[in-house]
Amino acid sequence: MTDDGIPALTMEAVGVRYPGGTLALDGVTLHLAAGEFTAVVGPSGCGKSTLLRLAAGLLAPTTGTVARASERLGFVFQDPTLLPWRSVRRNVELAGELTGVPAGERRERAEDALRRVGLSHVAEALPGTLSGGMRMRVSLARTLTGRPDLMLFDEPFGSVDEITRGRLGDDLQELFAADAFAGLLVTHSVAEAVYLSQRVLVMADRPGRLVGEVAVPLPYPRLPEVRFSPAFTELTSQVTALLQGGAADRIEVAA
């Protein structure tokens, strides 16, 4: 919750029915407190991305309501979504350019964001000359320039290799620790969801709905070694059990 108690994101009994009649989401209620990092896991096609598009305002719900406390919103897509004809720096400046941030300030924010993701040395390169992981960092940097209160991540590391994925996860943790934005991460990796978030929501499909949640009380910063701890294994087992439909609706686990 924010200081005045307003959640960063509120979804109340949200449903989405596509024009063909398919019920993509049904009765989803979700409260995301300010500064809270929540992950959503679920099988392919269960409506995770639809949930995120609703949160971003890219899609209107058929039923229910969606409210955000702030309009300072960051969205990290599955792919880096960079403009290939623009240099890395000008891609990072794009968010400010579209929202009318003055040129000088735009540049300062872009340089700062690139420094934070460790890409100042390739600021003038074209995205096509970078590796997949670097492109995803450029995308993160672009989102950071908007100084978001709410960050939405749509399987952002799905297209990179396992090692890069781990590094990007650590980068994300650092950014979260420094900026304290509210984060909603959609992923199909249970381990990634538990490693990064304070709470994992589990979705089922046909129609897409939330079927349970697991609180993750592991303290930050989380080092890669935490993945091998008994508590981590226990948490991932519980999320997996929920995914397979074999557990109670709500399970709390002590650290």
Place this chain on the structure above:
Amino acid sequence: MTRQSRLARQSRRLVPPTAVAAIVLAAWYFGSYVLIDADRRFLLPAPHEVVKVGFLDPVNLAELLAGLRLSAEVAVTGLICAAVLGLALAILMSQARWVERSLYPYAVALQTVPILALVPLFGFWFGFGFPSRVLTCVLIALFPIVANSLFGLRSVDPALHDLFTLHRAGRLTRLVKLQLPAALPAILTGLRISAGAAVIGAVVGDFFFQQGEPGLGQLIYVYPRRLQSEMLFAAVFLASAFGVAVFWLFGVLARRATAWHSSQQRRPDTGGAAH
């Protein structure tokens, strides 16, 4: 890359077409001197005779170059008009489906109508001068630009559209900062095809007009009737070279303007950073 390997790469690229040219020239000489009797050699004059009569005789060369100049003016003016009009139509169609539904069938119809058959009509309406010839060129060159530009404008990654929507970008901002740059490779491909079509339109249109100042088309029409076969071959060669030059020019332009595009890129070293 070492000098030797660069030389080897260039020779690998140049040797095959040079060999083909040599074979064609040899076949030409064979046809001219072996297959055809001396008194019928006007049907296929030897290559050096074409060069001597067409390009080394100052009077003949001046006539050919004047024809080339007129055809080039028609083709370039027609291409510029087609590019501006075609891109404007594609932008309009990309902004609203009802505009596309209203106009696109006519753009397709334009492609199927034998434009050259309309040449006499243009002559009736607008005379046989420069404007009618340019109009012929525009109508022939228009469709590739419209079709390719529209395809490019419509093919922008939906996630990029989402990105612009998230930042509340207006229609004009979206067009200028996203759709047009993203469509540039497709637009330039259309322009390249249209450039070739414009040259054909200028030369063949002129052939059909048969009136007014002679371009390459009229010269190609007149020379065989005067049995000036060397001049005919020289004019055909000049028209072909003009078409190839325009096509090549737009190819270079497209490569330079879209160096960022994946089709043009070789990945350079980024300092060993791989994550």
